[in-house]
Amino acid sequence: MSSNHLRGQSSPYLIQHSENPVDWYPWCNEAFERARQEDKPVFLSIGYSTCHWCHVMAHESFENEEIAAILNQNFISIKVDREERPDIDSVYMAVCQTLTGSGGWPMSIFMTAEQKPFYAGTYFPPVNRSGMMGFRELLLEINKLWKQKRAGLLQSAEQIFSQIDTNAGSSEDKVQKQAGKAIDSGLPGQAAELFTRSFDKNYGGFGSAPKFPTPHNLIFLMLYSGIGLDDKWYQVEKTLEQMRRGGIFDHIGYGFSRYSTDRFYLVPHFEKMLYDNALLMIAYAAAFKISEENMFLDTAEKTAEYILREMTGPDGEFYSAQDADSEGREGLYYIWDYEEICNILGRKKGEEFCSYFGISERGNFEGKNIPNLLNGNPISDKFHKEKKLLYENRQLRTKLHLDDKVLTTWNSLMLSAMVVLYRVTGKERYLQSAVQAHCFIEKNLADGNILFVSCRNGAGTVNGFLDEYAYYTAALLSLYEAVSDEKYLRRAEEICNEARRQFEDQNGGGFFLYGDQNDRLITRPKETYDGAIPSGNSVMAYCLVRLFQITDNKDYKSAAEQQLAYMSHLAEGYPAGYCMFLTALLLYNYPPQKITAILSKTDTEEEIISRVPLYADIKILKEETSEFKLLNGNTTYYVCKDHICLPPVNEIK
Secondary structure: OOOOOOOOOOOHHHHHOOOOOOOEEOOOHHHHHHHHHHOOOEEEEEEOOOOHHHHHHHHHHHOOHHHHHHHHHHOEEEEEEOOOOHHHHHHHHHHHHHHHOOOOOOEEEEEOOOOOEEEEEOOOOOOOEOOEOOHHHHHHHHHHHHHHOHHHHHHHHHHHHHHHHHHHHHHHHHHHHOOOOOOOOOHHHHHHHHHHHHEOOOOOOEOOOOEOOOHHHHHHHHHHHHOOOOOOHHHHHHHHHHHHHOOOEOOOOOOEOOEEOOOOOOOEEOOEEHHHHHHHHHHHHHHHHHHOOHHHHHHHHHHHHHHHHHOEOOOOOEOOEEOOEEOOEEOOOOOEOHHHHHHHHOHHHHHHHHHHOOOOOOOOEOOEEOOOOOOOOOOOOOOHHHHHHHHHHHOOOOOOOEEOOEEHHHHHHHHHHHHHHHHHHOOHHHHHHHHHHHHHHHHHOEEOOEEEOEEOOOOOOOEOOHHHHHHHHHHHHHHHHHHOOHHHHHHHHHHHHHHHHHHEOOOOOOEOOOOOOOOOOOOOOOOOOOOOOOOHHHHHHHHHHHHHHHHOOHHHHHHHHHHHHHHHHHHOOOHHHOHHHHHHHHHHHOOOEEEEEEOOOOOOHHHHHOOOOOOEEEEEEOOOOOOOOOEOOEOEEEEEEOOEEOOOEOOOO
16 A cells, blocks of 8 residues: 555654554544444554654554554544644543553554543554563554454443543532632642742652653742742742753753753653743743843843744744754754764864763763753853864754644644744744734634634644633733734634634633534544643633733623632642742732833833833823823833833833
């Protein structure tokens, strides 16, 4: 078989499998109808294009002619890109976690033609190995059970379906039982205490290895400290500095890898994701605004440099990810030999560089070296020219796979990050990047008020889910906050109102993951817990709070309070897992000050935006009005906070 039903798909992940001998289908009615007609179970494989173990299983099993023949003869096989279909991923991840106690990718699900699962797992080796069941043996066993003991499999499928359906509804039941209870304003303090208990005083971060950046947790702690509730800044400062020093930060080409495999942040999982870098840019930029420590701003700007250089398309769109693997090895692209560096830079400079970046002849990773500054050397640009030489040399290596799919949610997040960096620096290039990304989304990923999940070489096709609407609303609000252009605020209201129309649960509270524009699946989940990125429900809480504060619209106030109450009851079990919601709750309880700036003829918007606080509602006027006049002919600031408006001033702290 030269190709399968994945040819012509837009997802890079599906395209990667389009030449497999497995007769893959995308998720479609045709596949399930064929399973019914041929009386076969369905094998569902979910992953994404830069997933290391997805590559391994693909090479070992899906490119294996014998295993492909077993699949083609006895199963209908479906491939799903989790980034393109988060709804399918969410439903069947719940199955995997219920059945196995854990989840991850590649995800392997066996189910009926009615989409009811009866067996789940993640990675399987091709044959029995080291106590793990082989994929070949698993396929043969499931085929045998399907033909000889199907009643047991079908009973299992019904039990699993009943369990996940109950779990999906449990949160709504909980809220309905507790309807009328107040928003719990004690949750931020409880979360802060949980972080203190798990904080790694020696190496930063929280808990033990592996350590994920989860910058939204750090952003919450910065806000919690900044409004004077308790000082958690030391946790943020230590963690951000340790990540910048470690190998999780690419000291040669910049940007952050996915997570650290150790507690020191030395050895990362080397794939680079757009969303991690966006959230980290926000965290480092905010940390600079608080501390005026240049290392934080330098890290944010170097990360932006990486994004603009390697992850930005010709029309300002942002690509999704860079792979960890090259030539079949994870991290090979990023690691160095001591002698290799000396040959490139010359012996004297090479030895100095290696000493500075902790590079030795013995190596710190599989006999080679990950450049890092965990040795305590100062963070500086003293080897700028040498890093440039090494970067150019690294470009000659086997290129990393680039997932050039453009995702609405992740583009919205990076758009927001560029806006924050503009507000901190006043540099036009960051605002321009955000505006271009906004134009790309409007042109390629929106049809009126309907959003699409992604696009690649053309317009989007999969109708958006809650996250697309929540994150794009937040991005539009960030643009409005930066430039005071009403068109962004109006568009934010349109998208937020569409989200409420499509996804809001009028009975149980909160927002469903998929709405009336999407496929119907066997359950209808609500995602509320913050994972690698904040949940759509958390971001909706933020958007509703900010829309109320900006517009003073009582409908948004009511909706915000309902969402905060809904999330409060869900977060009470482990509030540290709901930091974006907690950030929204802090914003609601401690509204940002309002600052109106009237420009003199000698100042520009770019100069003023970097002077004003980040935690403030800003409006910049280019000319005087009857209400806002210049003081002494100079740029003037009118500040209102804590229900009090202060006299106009020419300087702001």
